[in-house]
Amino acid sequence: MFLLPFHVVGCTHEANPADLVGRVRLSHERLTGALAELQRRNVSAVIVSTCHRTELYWWGDGELHEWFAELLRDGRTDDLKFERADADLAVRHLFAVAAGMKSARFGEPEILGQIRRAWMLAQSAGTSRGPIDGAFRQAIDAARHIRADMGTDADASLGELVHERLSAQLGNPSRVLVLGSGDAARGVLQVLRTRPIPGAMVSVTSRTDTRAATLAAAYQCPVVPWGDREGAIRSADAVVFAVHVTSPLVSAGFEDTLPTRYTSAVWIDLGVPAAVHSAFAAPQVDLVTLAALETQRGAEVHRAQWRALHEARHRRAAVALQQELARYARATHRHHLGARLGALEEQALAVATSDESAPVDEMVRKVTRLVLRELSRA
Structure with a gap:
């Protein structure tokens, strides 16, 4: 996976009491206000805010961790714990969240719709553009594939x-x-x-x-x-x-x-x-x-059955997640390579025409070395 300038920071049920996470959920007004502020800063970002997680995803070299933490605290003294991931780990996190693999109830389907609505709201606000737009599009597509492999039966x-x-x-x-x-x-x-x-x-x-x-x-x-x-x-x-x-x-x-x-x-x-x-x-x-x-009486038998089902779904989901991440890596690689082909063509043409009197085979070797050197950097 490329070292993408992709980041996520959030307050979730995995690191905080569920009722505390629910209380810091952003209202529609605060959410749109935060996106407007990010748009003014020219930041590519998406904010996901649900009962169990409020997270900021952004693309670029800027640092937004503290800004987001202050946004959620909003003057409160609650001891919020934040988790962060960057680059390929941030991509893995987004894909897993969209598929329900990080939900309080493993595999719950509502989160996929919440991710999609958060992405669409960011698009309307003008903050989901360029690479982050593609990341969310592929995360939603990947989530469908992962859920199909893990199975979607209710507990x-x-x-x-x-x-x-x-x-x-x-x-x-x-x-x-x-x-x-x-x-x-x-x-x-x-x-x-x-x-x-x-x-x-x-x-x-x-x-x-x-x-x-x-x-x-x-x-x-x-x-x-x-x-x-x-x-x-x-x-x-x-x-x-x-x-x-x-x-x-x-x-x-x-x-x-x-x-x-x-x-x-x-x-x-x-x-x-x-x-x-x-x-x-x-x-x-x-x-x-x-x-x-x-x-209650008899619950332990049910829990044993549930654990076996749960573990099997975890294994299937983990395999599917890895496959989707590999697919995203290949697509990202092709995108990065494609963006460089135009410049590579210009460089090759400049080399080929630099000395019109040089033998053809010498020009071919120079162009070949140039292409191989540039491709090795991709």
């Missing part, structure tokens, strides 16, 4: 654990609401569809109504508009929170609005950070956290 063991808990607690009939449209939500819905709980009526909602509608159609269940979610939560016998949030969806005090129940509702919170506020407490709700769910 079935998580759905099994949710199914086991709901089966033990739900009566007949019962209303089940699933919040989310990502891998975790799909894993839950898949198990609930293939192994229906008697009398359970499952519905789904998501922050994006169109995605919720697509998911509901795929799993043949009703969709609840996001604006009606609080009423649906109150009336449900079971709620599965499978969403990524920066702040809790259910805050302390929400329990005061819940109706009186003869049997407790079960809420399962799969969110990272948590979707239900830590201070929430209600006698009519049995709140199950992700940690508690994974330690």
Whole structure:
């Protein structure tokens, strides 16, 4: 791989608590403002900001580490930890992030769309141009290939654990609401569809109504508009929170609005950070956290199965990542070589015409030496 002037610095869930990373996520206004500042500086850059990572990718010899750190701190005293990579390691990082290999849940697909939207926003701001534009284009293409090789099945063991808990607690009939449209939500819905709980009526909602509608159609269940979610939560016998949030969806005090129940509702919170506020407490709700769910009876068998699947996906993804990086290196090499061919042609022509009286074979040798010397530097 070439020693490209490509860099990335970021604050991610891998080095910081997830709730802290969620709090420093850039709003759309701050994100567009930062890109405008980079455009004024004539910097080629893309900023990715999600619940689990906020990262600056830039191309060039300028130094932006401290500028970005101050942008995220924004006057806070939080002890943020930043990670950095440069040159080929920065390319590897981008490709792995886009493929979901560095996500909190390995292989989750949402990050690819987030990378694409961040790139398109940078293009609109005028900061994604030239080599960095090509790097992101190839990273998105590579991510599709890597995901195809690693497999995109949702984590079935998580759905099994949710199914086991709901089966033990739900009566007949019962209303089940699933919040989310990502891998975790799909894993839950898949198990609930293939192994229906008697009398359970499952519905789904998501922050994006169109995605919720697509998911509901795929799993043949009703969709609840996001604006009606609080009423649906109150009336449900079971709620599965499978969403990524920066702040809790259910805050302390929400329990005061819940109706009186003869049997407790079960809420399962799969969110990272948590979707239900830590201070929430209600006698009519049995709140199950992700940690508690994974330690329930029988979970260790599921975890052993999950580990085997997870390790196999890791191996396939690592091989595919290396192949995509090699493909990018070849493309970059051809690009660099192509950019030099015009200059090389001019030099060869100058050598060939420098002495019109010289023998042809001597001119051929001079031009050959020139070409070989320049190609050896590529």
